[in-house]
Amino acid sequence: MKASLRLLILVATTVLVADQVTKYLAVSRLTDALDGREGMARVTGYFTLHNLDNDPPREDGERNVLRPHRFVEDYWHFRYVENPGAAWGMFADLPDSVRRTFFHVVSVAALAFIFLMYRRTPLDQQLARLALALITGGALGNFLDRLIRGYVIDFVDWHWRNQPGMRWPTFNVADAAICVGVAFMLLDSLKVRRPEAVPAPLTQSPNP
Numbered sequence: 001m002k003a004s005l006r007l008l009i010l011v012a013t014t015v016l017v018a019d020q021v022t023k024y025l026a027v028s029r030l031t032d033a034l035d036g037r038e039g040m041a042r043v044t045g046y047f048t049l050h051n052l053d054n055d056p057p058r059e060d061g062e063r064n065v066l067r068p069h070r071f072v073e074d075y076w077h078f079r080y081v082e083n084p085g086a087a088w089g090m091f092a093d094l095p096d097s098v099r100r101t102f103f104h105v106v107s108v109a110a111l112a113f114i115f116l117m118y119r120r121t122p123l124d125q126q127l128a129r130l131a132l133a134l135i136t137g138g139a140l141g142n143f144l145d146r147l148i149r150g151y152v153i154d155f156v157d158w159h160w161r162n163q164p165g166m167r168w169p170t171f172n173v174a175d176a177a178i179c180v181g182v183a184f185m186l187l188d189s190l191k192v193r194r195p196e197a198v199p200a201p202l203t204q205s206p207n208p
Contacts, residue, residue, distance in 0.1 A: 007126075008118055008133045015137025019173040020144065026155035026172075030080035032064045049149055068157065077157040081170045084151040100150055107143040111136065128188040134181030141174030 024046045028034050033049060034042045068079035084099060118132040145152040153172060160166035 004119070004123060007129055008115075008136060011130065011133035012137035012140060015134060015174065015177045016140045016144070019138070019141030019177070022173050023141075023145070023153045023155070026078065026080055026153060030066050030069065030078060030155060032066065047148060074161045075159065077159070078155050079157040079170060081154040081157075082151045083154050083170075100146065103146050104143075107139060107146065111139055111143070114139065125188060127184050127191075131181040131184035131188065134177045134184065138174040138177035138181065141172070141177070 024043070027046055027049060028042065034045045037045050065080045068077040070077050114132055114136050118129060118136070121128050121132065123129075142152050152174075154170040154175070155172060156176075157170050158168040
């Protein structure tokens with residue numbers, strides 16, 4: 001493995017694993033979709049969430065969602081949400097086949113573009129490379145959700161005392177990694193880079 005790719009693989013894999021583990025915990029603790037399953041059957045149920053055979057029947061076809069867990073009362077709850085669209089639910093109303101194709105194509109194109117940017121970023125720009133690695137991990141986490149389910153699992157609910165207009169859109173670890181990565185990119189763009197020193201031309205000594 002090239003040293004230039006180690007940071008990308010390490011950070012992106014860490015974000016992807018953290019994202020999927022926390023989403024599994026959200027499904028396990030905030031819904032009843034995995035009730036009655038034990039051991040690996042719970043993990044298998046998580047990755048086949050869209051077609052579980054023991055989902056309680058409901059008119060809207062969704063699983064039962066339990067009450068949010070109040071981590072910090074009035075400010076931070078864990079609440080299970082299925083987001084078929086992009087950030088803030090954009091494009092969620094598109095037909096299912098169109099929406100899935102659109103997000104798959106966009107996700108693959110975005111990942112290819114990010115990888116190309118990473119390869120072209122100089123080794124000494126560590127903050128920019130870390131930012132791209134975080135964005136890659138976050139994009140992979142949400143892409144995996146859309147690939148196997150057709151929607152993204154969100155569960156972190158930040159709000160200010162339930163006041164109207166004071167609620168941040170529900171998000172997940174992948175979203176957080178992307179936001180941090182973008183912030184690091186902005187910080188890196190503000191850094192003042194010194195121009196490379198140009199060696200002075202050699203001059204011939206005058207003839208005696």
